[in-house]
Amino acid sequence: MKIVVEHLRHAYPNGYCALQDVNLTFEGSQPVALIGQNGAGKTTLAKHLNGILRPTSGRILIDGVDVATAQTAQWARKVGYIFQNPDDQLFLDSVRKEFEFGPHQLGVSDEEIEHRTTRIAELVGLEKKLDSHPFDLSPTEKKFCAIGSVLMMNTGALVFDEPTCGQDKIGNDRLAAIISRLKDQGKLCIAISHDMKFVTRNFPRVVLMRKGQVLLAGSREEVFARQEILQKAYVAPPPITRVAQEVGMAKPVFTVEAFTEVIRQAGQKGKERG
Template identity: 35%
Template sequence: MSQIQLENVDFRYPNGFLANENLNLVIKKGERVAIVGQNGAGKTTAVKLMNGLNKPTNGNVFVNDMNTKDYTTAQVAKYVGYVFQNPDDQIFNQSVYDEIAYMPRYYKKSEKEVKKNVDEAADILNIRTFLKSNPFEIPYTIRKFVTIAAILAIEPQYLILDEPTAGQDLVGTKILSNLLDVLQQKKVGVITITHDMEFVTENFLRVIAMANKHIIADGTAKEIFSRDEIIEESRIKRTDMGIIGAELGLGKDILNPAELVEVLSSRIDVQ
């Protein structure tokens, strides 16, 4: 079955710290899911369980029909790619091309396939002009795109993005939104950890809120951002338009400017 499943999962670090407790979750191939919550909620630990970087202390994690306990991280990562928040934690090659080509070569793809995958990934992220550059000599925002391209090049079934919009400008964020649309067309599942609530509400229908090691809510963006108790416990904030809508008494489920205008227009029409 093509899905990621966490089944009664706990994760405890070697020092004894319990980071995740009783996580139950299913993410199907092709879904776009945002995971939100304050720092320390357990988000990063949870997604690292999905690609085998972490192995559950209790319970089971399945990627398709693979129990991650029975496979190496490299074997699981072929299906679930993970892009680190800080690109400097991931990059180690001396050219952008070699960085993107590294994993396809690791999985024994032909050089023709490698070049095809590198070019396609670079085009999606608009970084083809940097392929001959040293990745440590290009802007931070472009380095982030290099690390995403490096994972895209192995053609994973699921892609995990850790704070992808951090440090990005409007152009970079638009490229990321386009990436999500391309991946949806390819039926690649995307799991994103982010504190950027505007990016969440504009690009994700399904939102998972975490707090204190647990999943506390799993629903649509409107369901999550309209409930005060979820906002308070997960310590996230509404979007700017959501805050304005709530303060004007227009409702707590407004997510973006278009929805705010629509509600205001309907009020004017009624009057």
């Protein structure tokens, strides 16, 4: 799937301009993270990708077709959107019904829906909760119920709005596994996140936004190497990345293992020169 954003501008009815001349391309299956402070325009941008919001000017092309030419329900078949708050998304009286609703609207066969339900319930950790009411689930389980209901639609791209909000390590690990699975399936995953540890571990591509504009777009290494621009956007790299920068490492590192490997290699080179 290829999503092209051309000169996108969006002004809300109160006159606030949330996006200003945004130009981006999302393509292939490399996961992409949208980062920036509150008010940067991340969610406004994401909601344009399947027609939840419509441009004030500019356009969104999905596989060459302008989103403005079809209804939101039609684009929901191509781009799934998982809201930050699952209470905004869940409305039926069992997890199973939440999972089945979207595919039923698309005319998917009962056999295929059953197959998807089994597979996706296991992926999101709800295989034993299919007959539970979503509002009887824990906050983490509700989040994964919402994720599962969108995964059931089998869209080519998915947008996650703050997926790690309220998650513990187990939840974050499950999210990472889901993102990896989507990539392996050739699906495009776009996430809005303030969690820089999660971003740098799971998203090879990063878009940095501030005040409705794109400041940087590129690999995580390219983006997190630009310390002055990150500071301008009030985004702090993960702690291990900051430590590496403070001790003068030339390239960003995102894990303790990578940090120690750079130190080891530097020590080895020092011994060879000595």
